Amino acid sequence: xxxxxxxxxxxxxxxxxxxxxxxxxxxxxxxxxxxxxxxxxxxxxxxxxxxxxxxxxxxxxxxxxxxxxxxxxxxxxxxxxxxxxxxxxxxxxxxxxxxxxxxxxxxxxxxxxxxxxxxxxxxxxxxxxxxxxxxxxxxxxxxxxxxxxxxxxxxxxxxxxxxxxxxxxxxxxxxxxxxxxxxxxxxxxxxxxxxxxxxxxxxxxxxxxxxxxxxxxxxx
Numbered sequence: 001x002x003x004x005x006x007x008x009x010x011x012x013x014x015x016x017x018x019x020x021x022x023x024x025x026x027x028x029x030x031x032x033x034x035x036x037x038x039x040x041x042x043x044x045x046x047x048x049x050x051x052x053x054x055x056x057x058x059x060x061x062x063x064x065x066x067x068x069x070x071x072x073x074x075x076x077x078x079x080x081x082x083x084x085x086x087x088x089x090x091x092x093x094x095x096x097x098x099x100x101x102x103x104x105x106x107x108x109x110x111x112x113x114x115x116x117x118x119x120x121x122x123x124x125x126x127x128x129x130x131x132x133x134x135x136x137x138x139x140x141x142x143x144x145x146x147x148x149x150x151x152x153x154x155x156x157x158x159x160x161x162x163x164x165x166x167x168x169x170x171x172x173x174x175x176x177x178x179x180x181x182x183x184x185x186x187x188x189x190x191x192x193x194x195x196x197x198x199x200x201x202x203x204x205x206x207x208x209x210x211x212x213x214x215x216x217x218x219x220x
Contacts, residue, residue: 001046001116001157002026002178006036006062007078008054016049019105020112024140024153026179033057040066044177045073047115049108050095052079060093067094074115078103130166131219133202135159149201154179158194162207162217171214 003020007013008031017027028043030036033054040048040062048066052059063075077095096118097111117126128135134143140156142149151159157179162170172191180190195215199207208216 001160002028002044003047003049003112004036004039004043004045005029005049006033006040006054006059007031007049007051009051016105016108020109022153023109024157026157026177031055033059033062037062037065040073041069041071047074047076047112049076049078049112052077063095064093074118076108076111076115128160128163128166130163130217133163133206133220135163144202151198151201155194155198155201158191159198159202159217162215166217166219169210169214169216174214 001024003025005013005016005020005027007016007029010031013029013031017029020027028039028045030039031054034056036048036050036054037057039045050059050062054062057065059077059079063077066073066075074097075095076097076099078099078101080101096115099108099111126137128137132144135141136143137160140153142151142156142159158175161175161178172188175191176188195207195209203220206218206220208218210216
C-alpha cells in the first residue's frame, strides 16, 4: 500500500514516514499544500494523510479540490486545532477521518488500517487465498495449512502486490512504485532480492519470472 503524507512540520512528517515504512507501507512526503494536491492527483495512492494548516494551500482546499476532481482516495486529516466546527468542516470537504494533534501513533496506524480496510470492502477480500496460501492483509499474516510463514514487513508488502493480481504478471516497476516510494533511487534489483527471499520461504516455484515482463504468483 502506498501512502502520501502532506505535513509541513518536517520532524513530525519524517517520524510518521519512518514508522509507517516500518509497518510495510511505501510512503511519500511533501510539505506544501499545492505539492500535496499535485502528488495526490497524479500518484496512485491508497491513502492520504493531510494536515490542515499548510503553506501554499490549506488542507480543506486540497481535500475539496481532490473530491471535486473525482478522486476517491481515503483522506485522514490532521490538525492542531480542536473543536466540533473544525471536525465538521474537514468532513464536509470530503475527508474520511479526522485526528487532532497531539495524537497517539498507535491510534494513527489503527485509523490508517481501518480506512484501508473500508476502502477494500467490496473490492478486495481482507484475506487473499492463492492456492494453499492464505494471506491476511489486515493481520499481515501468511498461513499455509496450519503453519504460519514469517515474513518481514517488506517481504509481506511484495507478496501482497503479487497476491492482489495472482496469476497475472506484475512488473518490477509496479512493485517498486507500491512497496518503496517515488524518492527511492537505489538499485531497482532490490526487487529481485526480495523475490528470491520469498521463493526460499514459499517454495521455488511459487513465483515465476516472466522474462522482460515481471513476476507472477501461482497457485500451488
